[in-house]
Amino acid sequence: MLKIENLHINVENKKILQGVNLEIKPNEIHAIMGPNGSGKSTLANVLSGKEGYQIKKGKITFLKKNLLNLEPETRAGEGLFLAFQYPVEIPGVSGMNFLRTTVNSVRKYNKQKELDGVNFLKILRKKAKFIKMDEKLIKRSVNTGFSGGEKKRSEILQMSLLEPKLAILDETDSGLDIDALKIVANGVNNLKNKNRSFLIITHYQRLLNYIIPDKVHILSKGKIIKSGDKKLAIELEEKGYEGIM
Amino acid sequence: MSIDTRTKKTVKSITEKYKYGFTTDIDSDKAPKGLNEDIVKLISKKKNEPKWLLDWRLKAFRAWTKMEEPNWSMVKFPKINYQDRYYYSAPKPKKKLKSLNEVDPAILSTYEKLGIPLEEQKRLAGVAVDYVFDSTSVATTFKDKLSKLGIIFCSFSEAVQKNPELIKKYLGTVIPYTDNYFATLNSAVFSDGSFVYIPPGVRCPMELSTYFRINAKNTGQFERTLIIADKNSYVSYLEGCTAPMRDENQLHAACVELITLDNAEIKYSTVQNWYPGDEKGKGGVYNFVTKRGACRGNNSKISWTQVETGSAITWKYPSCILQGDNSIGEFYSVAITNNFQQADTGTKMIHLGKNTKSTIISKGISAGNGQNTYRGLVRIGPNANNGRNYTQCDSLLIGNRCGAHTIPYIEVNNQSAKVEHEATTSKISEDQMFYCRQRGLDQENAVSLIVNGFCKEVLKELPMEFAVEAQKLLGISLEGSVG
Numbered sequence: 066m067l068k069i070e071n072l073h074i075n076v077e078n079k080k081i082l083q084g085v086n087l088e089i090k091p092n093e094i095h096a097i098m099g100p101n102g103s104g105k106s107t108l109a110n111v112l113s114g115k116e117g118y119q120i121k122k123g124k125i126t127f128l129k130k131n132l133l134n135l136e137p138e139t140r141a142g143e144g145l146f147l148a149f150q151y152p153v154e155i156p157g158v159s160g161m162n163f164l165r166t167t168v169n170s171v172r173k174y175n176k177q178k179e180l181d182g183v184n185f186l187k188i189l190r191k192k193a194k195f196i197k198m199d200e201k202l203i204k205r206s207v208n209t210g211f212s213g214g215e216k217k218r219s220e221i222l223q224m225s226l227l228e229p230k231l232a233i234l235d236e237t238d239s240g241l242d243i244d245a246l247k248i249v250a251n252g253v254n255n256l257k258n259k260n261r262s263f264l265i266i267t268h269y270q271r272l273l274n275y276i277i278p279d280k281v282h283i284l285s286k287g288k289i290i291k292s293g294d295k296k297l298a299i300e301l302e303e304k305g306y307e308g309i310m
Numbered sequence: 311m312s313i314d315t316r317t318k319k320t321v322k323s324i325t326e327k328y329k330y331g332f333t334t335d336i337d338s339d340k341a342p343k344g345l346n347e348d349i350v351k352l353i354s355k356k357k358n359e360p361k362w363l364l365d366w367r368l369k370a371f372r373a374w375t376k377m378e379e380p381n382w383s384m385v386k387f388p389k390i391n392y393q394d395r396y397y398y399s400a401p402k403p404k405k406k407l408k409s410l411n412e413v414d415p416a417i418l419s420t421y422e423k424l425g426i427p428l429e430e431q432k433r434l435a436g437v438a439v440d441y442v443f444d445s446t447s448v449a450t451t452f453k454d455k456l457s458k459l460g461i462i463f464c465s466f467s468e469a470v471q472k473n474p475e476l477i478k479k480y481l482g483t484v485i486p487y488t489d490n491y492f493a494t495l496n497s498a499v500f501s502d503g504s505f506v507y508i509p510p511g512v513r514c515p516m517e518l519s520t521y522f523r524i525n526a527k528n529t530g531q532f533e534r535t536l537i538i539a540d541k542n543s544y545v546s547y548l549e550g551c552t553a554p555m556r557d558e559n560q561l562h563a564a565c566v567e568l569i570t571l572d573n574a575e576i577k578y579s580t581v582q583n584w585y586p587g588d589e590k591g592k593g594g595v596y597n598f599v600t601k602r603g604a605c606r607g608n609n610s611k612i613s614w615t616q617v618e619t620g621s622a623i624t625w626k627y628p629s630c631i632l633q634g635d636n637s638i639g640e641f642y643s644v645a646i647t648n649n650f651q652q653a654d655t656g657t658k659m660i661h662l663g664k665n666t667k668s669t670i671i672s673k674g675i676s677a678g679n680g681q682n683t684y685r686g687l688v689r690i691g692p693n694a695n696n697g698r699n700y701t702q703c704d705s706l707l708i709g710n711r712c713g714a715h716t717i718p719y720i721e722v723n724n725q726s727a728k729v730e731h732e733a734t735t736s737k738i739s740e741d742q743m744f745y746c747r748q749r750g751l752d753q754e755n756a757v758s759l760i761v762n763g764f765c766k767e768v769l770k771e772l773p774m775e776f777a778v779e780a781q782k783l784l785g786i787s788l789e790g791s792v793g
Contacts, residue, residue, distance in 0.1 A: 170749070
């Protein structure tokens with residue numbers, strides 16, 4: 066699914082990632098944990114194609130394509146989804162309109178028939194209900210005036226509508242109370258299938274109680290210094306980053 | 311109203327090239343170049359006008375010769391040689407037209423390319439259209455249905471023949487012939503336009519619509535529109551404009567006068583997408599328009615909504631004179647300037663009556679090297695007790711070479727008045743763009759989505775058919791502005 070080889074990334078000539086290697090196979094859930102400033106969000110942004118990152122070395126292959134050559138919207142079309150740490154507000158654009166436009170853009174890219182309003186609404190209602198998202202919220206402008214939890218839930222709704230092949234969750238758990246956390250985890254677990262993978266970026270082990278990862282990696286100073294299974298996250302919780310490193 | 315993918319597809323099918331860049335080959339009946347009293351007389355004679363109207367034109371012409379082109383606006387353009395232009399041009403009809411079947415097929419096919427249907431079943435279903443081709447009205451539909459209600463909707467020239475008393479009573483009463491350089495020029499040489507009269511107590515059952523189109527080379531277009539809503543009546547009027555591509559700058563100086571009597575309401579909507587010039591700023595229409603409405607009656611209302619995406623230069627201030635007590639004026643505007651377009655647009659709200667209210671919502675979008683100015687006046691007269699105004703001016707910048715300017719004038723002469731002014735300037739953020747692209751939208755669709763969101767408060771004021779077209783136009787106008 067995704068293969069990262071010896072990835073070196075600079076931001077304004079400062080070395081952020083210094084030789085990251087990672088392979089995610091279909092139907093796997095990987096978690097990346099690491100202290101502040103270790104390069105977790107940089108990795109998410111580079112994978113999704115955000116500008117402002119200098120690729121010094123390395124290669125990323127996504128579904129046999131050279132990911133770094135693709136525009137962000139092409140990556141989305143190919144099935145890469147990023148749940149943002151800080152989802153941006155788009156005033157005046159109703160969530161309903163935004164969601165349908167994005168879903169149909171991705172469908173169009175994949176040469177699928179675009180959904181009309183009625184069919185889209187049916188699907189939307191079902192998925193919104195599953196993650197307990199109020200329909201009133203969807204009618205409002207995208208993320209505008211949403212609470213932190215509402216924004217994160219909206220990201221999960223988008224993920225479930227776009228049905229990506231690889232979903233990257235960038236600290237989706239931060240700022241969520243325990244109920245919201247369970248809903249988010251539920252949303253992810255519900256989407257699990259043999260053709261889909263997840264990369265979960267988080268500070269805390271907490272989320273991993275609800276989403277059981279196949280692999281856990283610890284990122285520190287731009288490198289993956291330790292990989293293991295779910296036990297590694299628990300060990301980390303007990304010993305702290307210092308203890309592990 | 312959603313920008314659905316079908317809309318986006320249509321936008322995509324219209325490439326960078328201006329869609330309406332073609333000309334129709336029909337013989338024009340042209341007056342010689344230049345402007346003098348003889349030309350004014352010729353125009354009046356061609357129209358078989360009564361003497362009082364010719365005299366009015368001549369007074370305007372004489373006033374115009376003593377006036378100077380205004381230079382206070384933010385728009386810059388090379389000096390116009392007013393003598394090097396044609397002031398009258400009409401498509402030559404083979405014979406007098408009785409029905410649409412007799413309309414020149416070249417003209418009909420032009421409208422087809424523009425996507426304007428001549429019959430009600432098509433796109434603007436339920437809309438009676440009075441087409442103005444260059445300067446002469448070509449065909450009017452729905453006349454029967456409207457005339458049963460006593461509504462008059464016809465070309466200005468026709469109204470001069472059939473309803474001279476109404477023209478004489480109202481023409482020039484909102485925009486006097488001495489008003490300003492361009493309005494005065496228009497008063498002297500106006501060739502045609504639309505006339506609407508809604509009798510007392512009648513609610514016009516359909517949106518009335520005119521498509522203006524500049525076609526003949528070097529022909530200034532001087533439309534004159536007059537709309538009167540008599541007591542307790544209502545009408546919604548749509549004006550849409552497209553013009554073919556030309557290298558020469560084309561001059562357009564229209565006048566629109568609106569009058570509402572007691573409890574009457576006029577809603578006037580414009581989508582202007584005339585040729586804006588190319589990416590280097592070559593060509594494009596000069597659009598110097600005077601639009602003004604008078605709320606003469608108590609409890610009357612005039613609402614202007616405009617979406618200005620075209621023209622190299624837009625100089626336009628649709629205004630309301632709130633004479634009647636409790637009368638309401640509204641101005642909703644979206645103006646886009648891309649490449650080298652310049653717009654200096656806004657409104658004037660003149661509060662004279664008691665308890666008069668006005669609302670101004672202006673959305674300016676600048677991209678490329680575009681310059682966009684909001685210029686507005688809110689004046690509360692000494693007798694306008696409890697006058698209220700709310701103004702909101704938002705500017706959106708795309709890129710680093712464009713400009714946005716806001717110039718509000720506020721004059722309050724009554725202590726009981728309340729005037730509010732809010733203004734914001736923002737840029738489309740990289741984060742917003744990236745967010746949309748991560749969800750699968752390409753750059754242009756992302757800009758179009760964000761801009762449509764920015765303009766939502768104005769677009770929702772447009773009648774439905776227009777709103778869809780306007781959304782497409784916003785996308786087309788901003789093509790090439792990012793990336």
